[in-house]
Amino acid sequence: MQTPAEIDSLLRLVDREVWIVTTAAGGKRGGLTATWVAQASIDRERPVILAGLAPNHFTAELVEEGEAFVAHLLAEYQAELAWNFAKDSGRQRDKLEGLAITESSAGCPILPDCLAWFDCRVFARYDAGDRLFYWADVLAAEKRDTGSPLREQAFIRSLSDDQRKLLAAQRDADGQVQRPLGDKWRAKCRKTGSDIV
16 A cells, blocks of 8 residues: 555646636735646537635635636746745735736736636635635636646746745645645535535
């Protein structure tokens, strides 16, 4: 039987795209670096994006309130921008300060310097304990650059040793906060015999 560390190393074989999710609500704005973003519909007439955000993050709180977000797919060369949105919490600083931005029709920040952006309105959510999943209609989108998307492993390789240590420490701290939420959800699912609670 593998240890959790061995399983985690195997999961690192999955090399997801790096996204920045931005949002605004109640006069506040925020954003974070995310890898739990995906196309969630094959219907070309009704494009949908699914984003999974940790409930303890400031950005998730703003998405909960505003029910809208913009998902930005980053280009290969944008590791520094990804780091800006990954290194700390939006409760500590305005991560958008000094960046060129425009606004979506819902008032969410749009970063024009990205591979592509998608203006999204949440129509459903699912609380899975340690993740809040948001299904959102894509109301507008724009390709802003050419090339390939930044991938998670390339982003991590681009960081200094100190940055990687900070990112790992933040992940471990998030895990400590989120694990009881996930345990509560799992117990509820087992009790009801369903994953839909």
